Amino acid sequence: MKRIYMDNNATTAVRPEVLDAMLPFYREQFGNPSSVHWAGRAVSGAVEKAREQVAQLINCSPAEIVFVSCGSEGDNMALKGTVDALRDKGDHIITTTVEHPAVLETCKALEKQGVRVTYLPVDHNGMLNLAELEAAITDKTILISVMWANNETGNLYPIEEIGAIARKYKVRFHTDAVQAVGKVPVDVQKANVDLLVLSGHKLGAAKGVGAIYIRRGTRLTPFMHGGHQERGRRAGTHNVAGIVGLGVACELAGAHLEAEATRIRALRDRLEQGILERVPEIKLNGHPDPNLRLPNTLNVSFAYIEGESLLLNFDMKGIAASSGSACTSGSLEPSHVMGAMCVDVVLAHSSTRFSLGADNTEEDVDYVLEVLPPIVQRLREMSPLYNRAEPLSCKECQVIRKVH
Ligand SMILES: Cc1ncc(COP(=O)(O)O)c(C=O)c1O
Incomplete structure (x- = not known):
C-alpha cells in the first residue's frame, strides 16, 4: 500500500542530512559541552555552530538564541518568564483565541495567578482586527503574544504590523513561530519581535529540541533552574545531537x-x-x-x-x-x-x-x-445528516457549496 x-x-521526518550530522554526537562525540576537557570542548563548538545557524535563519545574533526542549517549553518560558520579570510594570497580557494550547493553557495557568488576559477574537476567516488589538492595550499591558502562523488553518498573521503596534506602545512582543520557521521568511528585526519560539521537529530536525529568541536586553525570569547552561537562561545539560541537527535543519531551510x-x-x-x-x-x-x-x-x-x-x-x-x-x-x-x-x-x-x-x-x-x-x-x-431535508447552511461563509 x-x-x-x-x-x-504535526511533525516532520528528520531530514537525512540532519540525521547524518546528529549521529556522531551519540557515538564518539559524546562529551558534555559544559566540561572543560577535550571531550567537552569538541562538543561545545558544535553547539555554538548550531546557534549561529539558527540565528542566521531568523536574522538575530547567536547570543540571542537559547536552546530549549520543544516549542511548548519556549512558549511557557516566554509567557511565565515575562510575567515574573515585569511584575512591577503590569499584569495584563493580550493574546488571541486561536493560539496553540502551548500559549492558551499557559495563559489560563497565569490567570489563576491573577494575571489578566485579553483573548482577541478572529473573524470567519480566522483573521484578527488590529484596531481591536490596539484598543486592548492599557498601561498595565506587559505582553502581546500572537502566533506567526496557525497550525490548523495555516493562516499567517501580520506580524510586522503587530510588531509596529507593540513598539508604538512599548509593549513586549512574543510570537509562537513554531509553524512558520522553515516554511516562510522569518526576520525578527523586521517584525520587531522580542521573543520568538521555534521547534525542531516541525522543520526536519528531531523531536525534543527547539529554540527561543530573546532580544538582547530582554528581562526574562528563567523557567528551568539548575546549572548555568545557556548563560543562566535555561538550566539542563544540552541535547547536543538534537541541537546540532536543529542547526543543520535551519541551514537547509534557509538555503531552500x-x-x-x-x-x-x-x-x-x-x-x-x-x-x-x-x-x-x-x-x-x-x-x-x-x-x-x-x-x-x-x-x-x-x-x-x-x-x-x-x-x-x-x-x-x-x-x-x-x-x-x-x-x-x-x-x-x-x-x-x-x-x-x-x-x-x-x-x-x-x-x-x-x-x-x-x-x-x-x-x-x-x-x-x-x-x-x-x-x-x-x-x-451513511450519514443521517446528509439525508435530512434542509441543506446545511452557514450564514457567513460563502465557500460551502450546496449541491444536493
Ligand atoms: C503553533 C504551535 N505552537 C507550539 C507547538 C508546540 O510545539 P512542540 O510540539 O515542539 O512542543 C505546536 C505544535 O504543534 C504548534 O503547532
Missing part, C-alpha cells in the same frame, strides 16, 4: 526556503483546486487567499461527515492527514480554532487538515484526489 504523509504540521515554498505551494494549490472541483458541499477553513496561509497547509470541512471517520478511511488507503491539531485529537470537542472562527459545529467536526512537506510529490496529490471523492460520498451516504 502507498504511504502518503500529509501531516507535516523560496524554492521549497514555491514547490509546496503549487502542490497545495493543486490539492485545493482538485478538492474544490471534485467534492461538493465543502468549506475551506482559513483565509480564502492561499497566499495568506502557510504554503503547505489546507484545511477543509466536508459537510455531514465526522473528521475522524474520514481520517480512518484515509489511513486505510495509506494517507496520513489530521483533524484539528495532533495534540487535541482524541478529544470529541471540535477544535477551538474552528470554534473561534464560528465554523458551524457540524462543519467543525469534519474539518480536515492536509499539511504537505518536503517528501510530497504531484503523484501524492493526485492519489489523494483519486481516493478522496468516493470516500466522502460513501461516508455521506
Whole structure:
C-alpha cells in the first residue's frame, strides 16, 4: 500500500542530512559541552555552530538564541518568564483565541495567578482586527503574544504590523513561530519581535529540541533552574545531537526556503483546486487567499461527515492527514480554532487538515484526489445528516457549496 504523509504540521521526518550530522554526537562525540576537557570542548563548538545557524535563519545574533526542549517549553518560558520579570510594570497580557494550547493553557495557568488576559477574537476567516488589538492595550499591558502562523488553518498573521503596534506602545512582543520557521521568511528585526519560539521537529530536525529568541536586553525570569547552561537562561545539560541537527535543519531551510515554498505551494494549490472541483458541499477553513496561509497547509470541512471517520478511511488507503491539531485529537470537542472562527459545529467536526512537506510529490496529490471523492460520498451516504431535508447552511461563509 502507498504511504502518503500529509501531516507535516504535526511533525516532520528528520531530514537525512540532519540525521547524518546528529549521529556522531551519540557515538564518539559524546562529551558534555559544559566540561572543560577535550571531550567537552569538541562538543561545545558544535553547539555554538548550531546557534549561529539558527540565528542566521531568523536574522538575530547567536547570543540571542537559547536552546530549549520543544516549542511548548519556549512558549511557557516566554509567557511565565515575562510575567515574573515585569511584575512591577503590569499584569495584563493580550493574546488571541486561536493560539496553540502551548500559549492558551499557559495563559489560563497565569490567570489563576491573577494575571489578566485579553483573548482577541478572529473573524470567519480566522483573521484578527488590529484596531481591536490596539484598543486592548492599557498601561498595565506587559505582553502581546500572537502566533506567526496557525497550525490548523495555516493562516499567517501580520506580524510586522503587530510588531509596529507593540513598539508604538512599548509593549513586549512574543510570537509562537513554531509553524512558520522553515516554511516562510522569518526576520525578527523586521517584525520587531522580542521573543520568538521555534521547534525542531516541525522543520526536519528531531523531536525534543527547539529554540527561543530573546532580544538582547530582554528581562526574562528563567523557567528551568539548575546549572548555568545557556548563560543562566535555561538550566539542563544540552541535547547536543538534537541541537546540532536543529542547526543543520535551519541551514537547509534557509538555503531552500523560496524554492521549497514555491514547490509546496503549487502542490497545495493543486490539492485545493482538485478538492474544490471534485467534492461538493465543502468549506475551506482559513483565509480564502492561499497566499495568506502557510504554503503547505489546507484545511477543509466536508459537510455531514465526522473528521475522524474520514481520517480512518484515509489511513486505510495509506494517507496520513489530521483533524484539528495532533495534540487535541482524541478529544470529541471540535477544535477551538474552528470554534473561534464560528465554523458551524457540524462543519467543525469534519474539518480536515492536509499539511504537505518536503517528501510530497504531484503523484501524492493526485492519489489523494483519486481516493478522496468516493470516500466522502460513501461516508455521506451513511450519514443521517446528509439525508435530512434542509441543506446545511452557514450564514457567513460563502465557500460551502450546496449541491444536493
Ligand atoms: C503553533 C504551535 N505552537 C507550539 C507547538 C508546540 O510545539 P512542540 O510540539 O515542539 O512542543 C505546536 C505544535 O504543534 C504548534 O503547532
